[in-house]
Amino acid sequence: MLNLVTHPLRLHADPSRVVVRPFHIAWQSNGTTPSRTERMVTAVLAMSPEETRHQLEVVLKDFEARHWQTRRVFMTRYDEIEAQLGLDGSQIGDEKRQLIGAYFCHEYSYAAAALMNPSAVPHFDQSGMQPGSLRILMSMRSVGEGHISSVAFREGIITDQNEMRLAPEPPFATAADAIGDEETAPAGPVTVYRHRDSTLSGTVIFPITQAQSKGLEDMRLVHFTHDDGQQEWLGTYTAYNGSQIQSELLRTRDFRAFDLVPMTGSAARNKGMGLFPRKVNGKYMMIGRQDGENLFLIESDTLTHWDEGALLLTPEYPWELVQIGNCGPPIELDEGWLVLTHGVGAMRKYSIGAVLLDKQDPSKVIGRTREPILAAANEDREGYVPNVVYSCGALRHGDKLFIPYGVADSSVAFAFVDIQSLLSVM
Template sequence: MLELFDHPLRLHADPSRVVVRPFHIAWATPTPGAESRTQRMVRAVLEMSPGEARDQLEAVLKDFEARHWQTRRVFMTRYDEIEKLLNLDGSQISDEKRQLIGAYFCHEYSYAAAALMNPSVVPHFDQSGMPAGSQRILMSMRAVGEGHISSVAFREGIITDRNQLQLAPEPPFATAADAVGDELEMPTGPVTVYRHRDSTLSGTVIFPITEQQSKGLEDLRLVKFTHDDGEDEWIGTYTAYNGSAIQSEMMRTKDFRAFDLVPMTGSASRNKGMALFPRKVGGKYMMIGRQDGENVFIIDSDRIDNWDEGQLLLKPEYPWELVQMGNCGPPIETEAGWILLTHGVGAMRKYSIGAALLDLGDPTKVIGRTKEPILAAADQDREGYVPNVVYSCGAIRHGDKLFIPYGIADSSIGFAFVEIEQLLSTMA
C-alpha cells in the first residue's frame, strides 16, 4: 500500500491580493486618424491648474497608497512609458502632473479572487546556505481573477527530507511584470516581460500581454532545462487562450528577471498540456503531449520551439482513467527511469493522479504504471469551483522522495510527499 504524506498546508484564493497593472487604453479602443484617448487624457491633465492636479493626486493616493507598494514610483514608471510614447517634454511637467498622468494609465486588479490552482515546482536558482536535506524551491501557480482571466503567480519556499514545507511570506504588495514597447498596438508573437527591479519573485505576477493570451495564461508546466553545454534555463510550457482558440507557448528565463513568452510552432502546438523533458534524450528534445484529448503522446524534435505529431505512449487502461488521460508535468529523472506523473478522469468526471515509468535511454518504452491512483479527490478536497479534481502541473525530486504540489477542485493548492521506491513498487 502506497503511503503518501499529505501536508496540512493549503493555499486558497484571496481577493485581497491586488496588483497595480498598466491600463492600455489604446488597445481597448483604437481611434485611427484622430486624437487618441491617450492623447486626450494627457492633454486634460496638462491643462489642469497646479492646485487642481495636486488635489486630484492626493485623492488618488488617499485611496490607494496604503494598498500598494511604492505607489508613487509605480505611477512615475508608468508616466515615463507614456512620455516616451507621446514624445512629451517631461522637464516642463511638474512632479504632481507626471504622477497623476501615470495614475490614469494604471488600474487595480485582484488577480487571485476566483481561484489559485494547478501549481508546478522547480529547484530554485539560488541554493546558497541550504543545509543538508533541504532544498529551496520555486513554485508557479495559476491565479484566476476578474473575468476568469488566468495569470502566473510565483511562490518561493524550502522543503526538507522530513516532509517539511515552509513558504516564503508573500510581500504585502504584488507587482505586475510588463513589456516594453509600443502602447498603440497589442503585441503579437514573441514578447519579453520584465519583473519590477525592486519586486520579489513571490510578489510578481505575469499577466496576458498578447492578443492570443488575452483571456489567460493557463497551467504553466515549469522545468529546469539543462542544455548540451551544461547551461541551465528555466522553461515553462503553458496554454495561451484568447476566448475562442488556444495556442501552446513557452516561457523562458535564465534569471527570473526577464521572461520570454514565445509561441510554439508545429501541428502539436494546437493542443493543451505539453510538458518538456529536462534535457535532450538521444540528441533530441522530448515533449509529453495529449494530441487527441484522450491519450498521452510523446514527441521528439530537433528544435525546442517546434513540435509536430508524436507517437502514442499511454492510453486509458484502469477504471479511474477510462474517460481520458494527460500528464501532470515534465518527466522526472531517476536511476530507474523517467517518472511521469499522469492524471486520469473516471466516472462522474473524478480526477486522480497516477504515475508511469519510462525507459531512461528510450522514453517511448513504458516500463510500468500505477494500477491505482497515488492521489485522488476525497473528503474536503472534493468541493470547489470544479468539484472532484486533483491536478498538478509538475513535481520535483528531493532526495529519495517526490514533492508534489497539486490543485484541488480548481480552487486551491495542496502539497504531498511520496517515497520514490515505494511508488515504483506499486507499478506493474
C-alpha cells in the same frame, strides 16, 4: 505499500491580493486620432497646479495604502508614456507625472476566484541551504475577474523530512510588464520584466498579447539543462483568447526577464505539454495529449516547433477511462523517466497516477500505477470544479517526490511521496 504524506498547508483564493497593472488603454481603441493616450495626457497637462494636486490626492487616498510604492509605480508608468509620446519630462512637475501614470494603471484582484494547478522546480538560488533542505520555486495559476488566468509565483523550502515552509508573501504584488509601443498590443514573442524592487513571490505575469487575452493557463515549469551545460528555466503553458488555445513557452535564466514565445507546429494547437528536462538521444522531447484522450511522445529539433508525436499511453484502468494526460514534465531517475499522470474516471473525477518510461528510449513504458496515488478526498472534493486533483509539475528531492497539486480548481495542496514506494506499486 505507497508511502505518501500530505502536508496540512493549503493555499486559497484571496480577493485581497490586488496588483496595480498597466492599463494599456490604446490597445482597446478603434484607431481614431488623436489617440486616447495623447488625449488623456493633454487633459492632465492642461489642469491647473491646484486641480492636479487635488486629483492626485483623491487617487492616493483611495489606493496608496493598498499598494507598494504607489507613487513610484505611477512615475514608472509615466516614464513609459513619456517615451511613447516623446514628452519633455523636465517641463512637467512630479504631481502631473504621477497623475498621468495613475490614469494608465488599474487595480486588479488576480486571485479572487481561484488559485490552482501549481508546478515546482528547484530555485535558482540555493545559497545558505542546510543539508537535506532545498529552496524551491512554484508557479501557480491564479484566476481573477472575468475568469482571466495569470501566473503567480511562490518561493519556499522543503526538507527530506517531509517539511516545507513558504516564503512570506509581500503585502503588495506587482505585475511584470512589457516595454514598448503603447498604441499597439504586442503580437508574437514578447518579453516581460519583473519590477526591479519586487520579490518573485510578489510578481504576477498577466496576459500581454491578443492570443493570451483571456488567460495564461497551467504552466508546467522545468529546470532545463542544455547540451553545453547552460541552465534555463522553461515553462509550457496554454494561451487562451476566449475561443482558441495555443501552446506557448516561457523562457528565463534569471527570473527577471521572461520571454513568452508562441510555439508552432500541429502539436502546439493542443494544451498540457510537458517538456523533458534535457535532450534525449539528441532530440528535445515532450509528453502531450493531441487527441484529448491519450498520451503522446513528441520529438523536435527545436524548442519552439512541435509536430505530431507517437502514441505512448492509452486509458486502461477505471479511474482513467475517460482520458489521461500528464501532470507535469518527466522527472529523471536512475530507473527511468517518471511521469505523473492525471486520469478522468466516472463522474469526471480526476486522480493522479504515475508512469515509468525507459531512460534510453522513452517510447517504452516500463510500468504504471494500477490505482491513483492521489484522488479527491472527502475534505478536498468541494470547490469551483469539484472532484479534481491536478498538478502541473512535481520535483525530486533526494529519495522523495514533492507534489504540489490543485484541489477542485480552487486551492493548492502539497504531498511528499517516497520514490521507491511509488515504483514498487507499478
